[in-house]
Amino acid sequence: MELERLSANATADQVVDILRTDGAVIVENLVSDELIDQANRELAPYIEATGMGPDDFTGRQTARTGALIERSPACRELTMNPLVLATAQELVGNKIQIHLTQTIAIGPGQGAQPVHRDQWAFDFFPFPDDFHVQCNTIWALTDFTEANGATRVMPGSQELPNDFGHSIDETVCAEMSKGSVLLYTGKVYHSGGANQTDEVRIAGNITYCASWVRQEENQYLSCSREVAATLPEDLLRLMGYSRGAYALGYVDDLRDPIEVVRPDLGTRGLGDVTAQVRATPTHSATS
Numbered sequence: 262m263e264l265e266r267l268s269a270n271a272t273a274d275q276v277v278d279i280l281r282t283d284g285a286v287i288v289e290n291l292v293s294d295e296l297i298d299q300a301n302r303e304l305a306p307y308i309e310a311t312g313m314g315p316d317d318f319t320g321r322q323t324a325r326t327g328a329l330i331e332r333s334p335a336c337r338e339l340t341m342n343p344l345v346l347a348t349a350q351e352l353v354g355n356k357i358q359i360h361l362t363q364t365i366a367i368g369p370g371q372g373a374q375p376v377h378r379d380q381w382a383f384d385f386f387p388f389p390d391d392f393h394v395q396c397n398t399i400w401a402l403t404d405f406t407e408a409n410g411a412t413r414v415m416p417g418s419q420e421l422p423n424d425f426g427h428s429i430d431e432t433v434c435a436e437m438s439k440g441s442v443l444l445y446t447g448k449v450y451h452s453g454g455a456n457q458t459d460e461v462r463i464a465g466n467i468t469y470c471a472s473w474v475r476q477e478e479n480q481y482l483s484c485s486r487e488v489a490a491t492l493p494e495d496l497l498r499l500m501g502y503s504r505g506a507y508a509l510g511y512v513d514d515l516r517d518p519i520e521v522v523r524p525d526l527g528t529r530g531l532g533d534v535t536a537q538v539r540a541t542p543t544h545s546a547t548s
């Protein structure tokens with residue numbers, strides 16, 4: 262079974278339909294080469310300075326470089342991509358936040374990563390099969406080929422039991438050209454591929470989660486207050502400078518957290534809790 266591919270004019274409904282069945286889909290050439298070139302230029306010094314992973318899961322020949330919101334205006338644009346955001350909101354729910362931002366530079370000689378589910382990051386909490394706590398992207402910052410370590414996926418593996426024993430032979434390869442994006446759920450089994458070339462394969466891994474869980478990359482500490490003060494409101498709110506639910510994440514006297522970095526933007530009060538409860542009657546494991 263191959264991964265499904267959509268073109269850049271796909272709708273979020275189309276993307277989500279495939280995510281619900283296969284757990285992953287490629288949208289080809291969603292952004293321009295220029296934007297990807299800009300991201301690569303902005304990030305090159307940081308990637309260069311990043312050490313290799315400390316273990317076999319992160320990859321001993323793999324450099325993971327985070328804080329993409331702080332470091333790269335082009336990555337801010339990737340993070341706010343309208344198709345990706347609409348997809349994440351449709352899959353996870355309207356209240357989402359950034360979960361993590363990192364480049365994954367798989368170097369020559371890196372073997373395949375263990376096959377895994379990203380939602381295991383939440384301490385293996387058994388989320389119901391029909392509840393998606395996260396929605397993930399891997400942007401191709403270089404061309405992705407089977408030989409250079411393109412991401413591997415087990416399409417349709419979302420409802421299999423948790424098992425660390427799946428092999429690369431059960432996966433298919435997400436080959437894609439620079440500027441394309443692989444969208445995948447937190448439930449689908451996947452892994453980074455082995456790099457058998459002498460080039461470096463670079464992914465822009467930007468993921469989103471429900472606004473009421475803890476973020477994998479701490480956005481408040483990964484992005485400086487100075488840079489945060491320059492960012493647009495929608496990006497700040499996505500980073501978590503927002504309440505994740507009625508009172509979740511307020512600052513001191515019930516203040517809106519965005520007010521700390523952008524005093525001009527705070528909203529007063531927590532909103533109408535009764536209306537919020539009525540509007541969200543379906544937070545149950547089975548609905």
Ligand SMILES: O=C(O)CCC(=O)C(=O)O
Nearest residue numbers: 365411412452453454464
């Ligand atoms: O680098 C890749 O292609 C995938 C990496 C991955 O799945 C992870 O680190 O969770």
Ligand SMILES: [Fe+2]
Nearest residue numbers: 378379451452
């Ligand atoms: Fe992963």
